[in-house]
Amino acid sequence: NAGVTQTPKFQVLKTGQSMTLQCAQDMNHEYMSWYRQDPGMGLRLIHYSVGAGITDQGEVPNGYNVSRSTTEDFPLRLLSAAPSQTSVYFCASFPTAGWGGNQPQHFGDGTRLSIL
Amino acid sequence: DAKTTQPPSMDCAEGRAANLPCNHSTISGNEYVYWYRQIHSQGPQYIIHGLKNNETNEMASLIITEDRKSSTLILPHATLRDTAVYYCIVRVDGGDYKLSFGAGTTVTVRA
Numbered sequence: 001n002a003g004v005t006q007t008p009k010f011q012v013l014k015t016g017q018s019m020t021l022q023c024a025q026d027m028n029h030e031y032m033s034w035y036r037q038d039p040g041m042g043l044r045l046i047h048y049s050v051g052a053g054i055t056d057q058g059e060v061p062n063g064y065n066v067s068r069s070t071t072e073d074f075p076l077r078l079l080s081a082a083p084s085q086t087s088v089y090f091c092a093s094f095p096t097a098g099w100g101g102n103q104p105q106h107f108g109d110g111t112r113l114s115i116l
Numbered sequence: 117d118a119k120t121t122q123p124p125s126m127d128c129a130e131g132r133a134a135n136l137p138c139n140h141s142t143i144s145g146n147e148y149v150y151w152y153r154q155i156h157s158q159g160p161q162y163i164i165h166g167l168k169n170n171e172t173n174e175m176a177s178l179i180i181t182e183d184r185k186s187s188t189l190i191l192p193h194a195t196l197r198d199t200a201v202y203y204c205i206v207r208v209d210g211g212d213y214k215l216s217f218g219a220g221t222t223v224t225v226r227a
Contacts, residue, residue, distance in 0.1 A: 004159075031213055042203070042217035043160070050213075058214060090159050096213070104150070105215060107159030 003027065006091050006108035013081045013115045021076040021111050023091030029106075030096040032074035036060065036087040037110075043090060049074055050096055081115045088112050120204045125222040128198075134191040136221055138204030141185045147208045149180060150215070151189045153200040160203070160217070163189065194225045 007022045025032065033048035035058075045058030049068040063085055065077040074093075078085060094105040121139040128134040140149065150165040164171055164178045166187075171178045177190040191198055203220040207213075 033213070035217075037217075042219060043215070045214045048213065092160075092215075094213070104162035104165060105213075106162070109159045110157075 004091055004093055004106050004108035006089075006111050008111060009109070010112045011114070013078075013113065015081060015083060015115060017081050018077070018079050019081065021078075021089055021091075021113070023074045023076065023108060024072050025074075025091075025093040025106070026072065027093065027095070027106070028071060029093035030071070031105075032068070032091065032093045033058070033105075034064070034066065034074070034076045035090045035092065036085075037090060038087050046076065046089075083115050086113060086115045120206055120218060122202075122204050122218070122221045124219065125224070128191075128194045128223060128225050130196060130225050130227050131193055134194040134198065134223060134225070136189040136191075136202050136204075136223065137186065138189070139186045140204070140206045143184050143206050144208070147206045149178065149184075149187050150205045150207065151176070151178065152203045152205065152215070152217070153198075154203070154220070155197075155200040160215075163202075194223075196225050196227060199223060199225045 004025045030051045034046040035043040037043045044060045046064050047066040049055045052068050052071050055066050089111045091108045092105045094103045148167050151163040152160040154160045164176050166178045180187045201220040201222050203217050
């Protein structure tokens with residue numbers, strides 16, 4: 001099982017460039033989400049999706065777009081990168097069906113993004 | 117979701133048990149206690165969770181007090197690979213399913 005796969009692992013961008021961070025899971029999980037983690041800080045939720053075609057904003061959505069056309073994939077788009085978006089980005093997933101507190105979230109290994 | 121309080125850091129000798137405390141005095145009856153850890157440069161890893169009963173799995177044990185206002189994660193035989201930041205999180209089913217990661221406890225296992 002690959003679990004949650006994030007690509008690329010590292011990326012350097014210039015201010016104003018756009019890019020898409022990829023996230024894929026092979027566990028047929030309904031829920032997927034994106035977090036960012038700044039140095040020495042906890043994770044903050046950017047966007048999340050409870051199923052294909054359904055997305056919603058987290059606590060820090062500005063500057064990011066998402067879409068969910070399939071259950072497996074949940075890409076995160078930066079339309080015009082800014083230095084403040086330099087961070088480590090984590091994707092997570094879990095099966096909402098039967099959540100009842102018994103379904104832990106699975107995380108990818110992150111994408112380290114630097115914006116100059 | 118209830119807020120948690122953890123010590124910022126602790127040391128542990130290799131091979132000994134590591135006991136990580138967490139206070140969650142405002143926890144409500146339908147909130148679960150979760151523990152995750154983050155080893156340097158990796159994604160958060162689920163360890164264990166519970167509602168009110170003590171729980172044990174292959175990684176750790178979770179002891180929740182009777183009033184549920186605090187809990188302790190126990191790593192029975194710490195190894196150098198257990199060096200990580202450990203997060204105690206409480207949350208209720210539903211909503212945006214967000215996991216609120218605070219500062220956690222930085223655990224350093226020493227040989």
